Amino acid sequence: MSGDVTWVGLLASLLLVSVAVVVSWRIGLRLETTIVWATVRAVAQLLLAGWALTVIIDPGRPLAWSWLWVVTMTGYAGVVVRRRAPEIPQVMLLAVTAFAVSAVVTLGVLFGLRVFPLEGRTLVPLAGLMIGNAMNATVLAGRRIVEQLRDQREEVEARLALGQTSQQAARPYLVMAVRTALVPQIETTRAVGLVILPGAMTGLILAGVKPLDAVLVQAVVMFVVLGSVATTAAVIGVGLTHRLFTRDHRLRAIPRPAQR
Secondary structure, three states, X not given: OOOOOOHHHHHHHHHHHHHHHHHHHHHOOOOHHHHHHHHHHHHHXXXXXXXXXXXXXXXXXXXXXXXXXXXXXXXXXHHHHHHHOOOOOOHHHHHHHXXXXXXXXXXXXXXXXXXXXXXXXXXXXXXXXXXHHHHHHHHHHHHHHXXXXXXXXXXXXXXXXXXXXXXXXXXXXXHHHHHHHHHHHHHHHHHEOOOEOOHHHHHHHHOOOOHHHHHHHHHHHHHHHHHHHHHHHHHHHHHHHHHOEOOOOOEOOOOOOOOO
């Protein structure tokens, strides 16, 4: 196909990384080492994933291997979220729960309604797409609700003193947290096609797929992302509002994150 990328092409594209390095050096950002290391790590991880996926999603392989890959991705994503947002109480358990709920909703719709055939080549990429975006939603929504409940503690306690339950008192902050996680994806959805040509669509067109066929796939991918972000943010928000209050509706102490 005309869109095939060779190893020589991959090496040539590294010139674009050098552009980022030069910009960092000229402006004094001091990110040159970080950019180079991120690039090396990304290439290594992608090659490893490509090799593993070649084995796992082979048509002759049992689908169980693909499901095992999805479970592994989910667990590792929980570890990544814990590293990125250690200030969120019990964030790993909440994140994995949110990913699982999001997977049931999004993958259930896609495969239950036969939008895609349930095969390794569809299951693993779509689950990875869902989990990747769910991670960002987890961190955004989780941090937002923790910050709001901590910084607005007096207001929350005033609501509780007026007779509201913990869930009623926390609701305004839950709404803001879910909104924080969801609005960026809504804005991206609005701009897609006219302002933005998303990665999936661009990749398919470069691979030689007809533009209209690429559009159909991209639309489904976009809806997967939107659904996964909404589901994950809601689960994280509701889970945190339960964990940050005691059974007798008192707000627990929420320490500030240590300064790095």
